[in-house]
Amino acid sequence: MANNSLLAVGTVAFDAIDTPFGSRPRVIGGAATYITLAASYYTQHVGLVAVVGDDFPQEEIAHLNSRGINTEGLQIKQGEKSFFWHGSYHLDMNSRDTLTTELNVLANFDPIIPQSQANADYLMLGNLTPAVQLQTLQRMAKRPKLVVMDTMNFWMDIALEELKQVIAKVDVLTINDEEARQLSGERSLRRAARLILQMGPNYLIIKKGEHGAMLFGREESEIFFAPALPLEEVVDPTGAGDTFAGGFVGYLAHHNETGWNAMRSAIIHGSAMASFCVEKFGPEGLKDLTKTQIDNRVDIFRDLVRF
Numbered sequence: 001m002a003n004n005s006l007l008a009v010g011t012v013a014f015d016a017i018d019t020p021f022g023s024r025p026r027v028i029g030g031a032a033t034y035i036t037l038a039a040s041y042y043t044q045h046v047g048l049v050a051v052v053g054d055d056f057p058q059e060e061i062a063h064l065n066s067r068g069i070n071t072e073g074l075q076i077k078q079g080e081k082s083f084f085w086h087g088s089y090h091l092d093m094n095s096r097d098t099l100t101t102e103l104n105v106l107a108n109f110d111p112i113i114p115q116s117q118a119n120a121d122y123l124m125l126g127n128l129t130p131a132v133q134l135q136t137l138q139r140m141a142k143r144p145k146l147v148v149m150d151t152m153n154f155w156m157d158i159a160l161e162e163l164k165q166v167i168a169k170v171d172v173l174t175i176n177d178e179e180a181r182q183l184s185g186e187r188s189l190r191r192a193a194r195l196i197l198q199m200g201p202n203y204l205i206i207k208k209g210e211h212g213a214m215l216f217g218r219e220e221s222e223i224f225f226a227p228a229l230p231l232e233e234v235v236d237p238t239g240a241g242d243t244f245a246g247g248f249v250g251y252l253a254h255h256n257e258t259g260w261n262a263m264r265s266a267i268i269h270g271s272a273m274a275s276f277c278v279e280k281f282g283p284e285g286l287k288d289l290t291k292t293q294i295d296n297r298v299d300i301f302r303d304l305v306r307f
């Protein structure tokens with residue numbers, strides 16, 4: 001196995017999405033889907049650990065495989081239903097309400113890591129039960145070189161203590177601004193970042209949706225900001241955060257670097273990938289990108305902030 005291989009654990013799901021401008025009752029979703037699709041544009045050594053029911057379409061798995069994503073770790077539970085999430089976006093297309101979360105197969109998910117991937121150097125703990133994130137980390141054959149973790153308010157509300165145990169063990173945590181405030185109890189994002197970094201991680205990424213993302217390190221001088229692309233039309237923001245994380249960790253895995261400067265470039269790449277994601281419903285915008293399209297978008301980001 002290559003020394004820059006990436007393993008992602010997370011949901012592979014069905015989503016129902018309502019926006020003020022259109023709806024889709026059933027699209028493919030889930031954190032691991034978006035993470036691995038985005039990362040697959042950076043490295044050919046991507047695997048996922050996830051679970052679905054027998055209702056999950058074989059052609060969607062084939063699509064992941066066609067992007068080079070190793071799905072050996074995708075368990076298919078006969079007679080069970082896949083994770084289902086229904087979200088509804090507000091007019092600003094930035095905030096949303098969760099209308100339904102049906103755990104289904106996720107309720108008893110035992111993350112089994114294929115032997116061929118237990119040595120991965122880069123581990124992405126996608127948004128999912130903290131207990132499963134922790135189990136995945138503990139089951140790796142060795143401590144990966146970099147562990148990135150995403151989570152959400154849902155888990156802060158129902159499993160805070162377990163969540164904190166995982167946070168203590170990771171290198172990079174990605175959350176949105178409201179979640180950073182909830183986790184730290186601090187309104188100022190700078191103070192929130194300092195408190196969260198004291199919980200364990202060396203780096204914190206605070207995602208601010210259409211307002212970009214901030215990266216904080218432990219040094220006072222380690223603050224970096226990546227804008228989000230001001231797009232003319234956002235069709236569906238679902239998966240933007242996971243796509244961002246996938247582009248971020250995929251970039252680091254490809255370059256096999258984990259220092260501050262690499263992280264700065266990585267969040268620009270994550271933001272560029274997220275901009276493709278929100279242009280279409282579900283993961284559609286991530287299906288057939290070319291290297292030129294991605295390079296061009298990264299250039300636009302460069303121009304946006306250079307002065």
Ligand code: AMP
Nearest residue numbers: 011013029030085127238239240241242
């Ligand atoms: P994002 O828009 O980046 O926050 O990610 C949206 C994806 O997260 C959707 O495709 C959902 O299937 C998935 N998702 C929603 N709620 C949860 C949850 N509680 N745990 C894990 N995945 C979730």
